[in-house]
Amino acid sequence: MKQDVTFWENKYQENDIAWDIGNISTPLKTYIDQLTDKDLHILIPGGGNSYEAEYLHQLGFKNVYVVDFSETPLGNIKTRVATFPKEHFIQADFFELHNLHPNLSFEIILEQTFFSAIPPQLRNNYATQTHRLLKSNGKLVGVLFDDALNTDKPPFGGSSEEYISLLKPFYSLAIFEKCYNSIPNRANREVFIKLEKN
Ligand SMILES: C[S@@+](CC[C@H](N)C(=O)[O-])C[C@H]1O[C@@H](n2cnc3c(N)ncnc32)[C@H](O)[C@@H]1O
Numbered sequence: 633m634k635q636d637v638t639f640w641e642n643k644y645q646e647n648d649i650a651w652d653i654g655n656i657s658t659p660l661k662t663y664i665d666q667l668t669d670k671d672l673h674i675l676i677p678g679g680g681n682s683y684e685a686e687y688l689h690q691l692g693f694k695n696v697y698v699v700d701f702s703e704t705p706l707g708n709i710k711t712r713v714a715t716f717p718k719e720h721f722i723q724a725d726f727f728e729l730h731n732l733h734p735n736l737s738f739e740i741i742l743e744q745t746f747f748s749a750i751p752p753q754l755r756n757n758y759a760t761q762t763h764r765l766l767k768s769n770g771k772l773v774g775v776l777f778d779d780a781l782n783t784d785k786p787p788f789g790g791s792s793e794e795y796i797s798l799l800k801p802f803y804s805l806a807i808f809e810k811c812y813n814s815i816p817n818r819a820n821r822e823v824f825i826k827l828e829k830n
Pocket of ligand 1: 640652677678679680681682701702725726727744745746750
């Protein structure tokens with residue numbers, strides 16, 4: 633079970649990207665549509681082809697960052713959205729971001745199929761790393777699969793109960809509920825989260 637850069641880069645090279653819905657997902661779009669402050673610092677970890685970043689950029693958000701360790705999807709978004717600030721695409725390991733860019737911190741981290749991509753043994757690191765990268769009033773927002781899925785390869789699944797016990801020490805759970813507006817093939821299999829940094 634090798635979940636490293638080569639694993640993901642090969643998936644993009646072979647166009648074996650079943651997770652990629654080719655557009656921003658409805659839950660993320662609905663959340664973004666009610667944001668008004670275009671100066672918010674927003675991070676999208678494991679953003680892949682980065683449709684959320686593209687959407688935010690089109691709406692005029694100026695401080696949107698993507699961190700992904702795969703070169704191909706970052707190349708794709710750079711080509712697709714030539715006006716996006718190139719330095720906001722960070723090709724790096726999410727878990728090293730604080731060391732590489734110690735001055736970066738965010739009001740919002742947007743989660744969309746990154747949590748389910750990382751090996752489950754890194755989930756505690758995900759909780760600590762998202763918490764570390766957020767400003768004091770920061771929020772972790774997005775969708776998590778509430779579905780067992782795979783245990784030996786991504787997407788790794790889990791349950792709301794597991795996620796709550798993982799995240800509660802770090803966040804107050806402003807919203808943690810069954811997602812009402814998932815895309816059809818994820819319906820009833822996702823929770824929408826809006827977690828406020830403790
Ligand atoms: C399942 S894909 C999701 C991509 C995108 N969020 C989407 O929904 O289309 C997971 C992404 O996370 C990236 N990734 C996995 N582990 C990573 C890590 N430790 N640091 C940075 N990127 C990582 C992969 O390169 C891949 O682009």
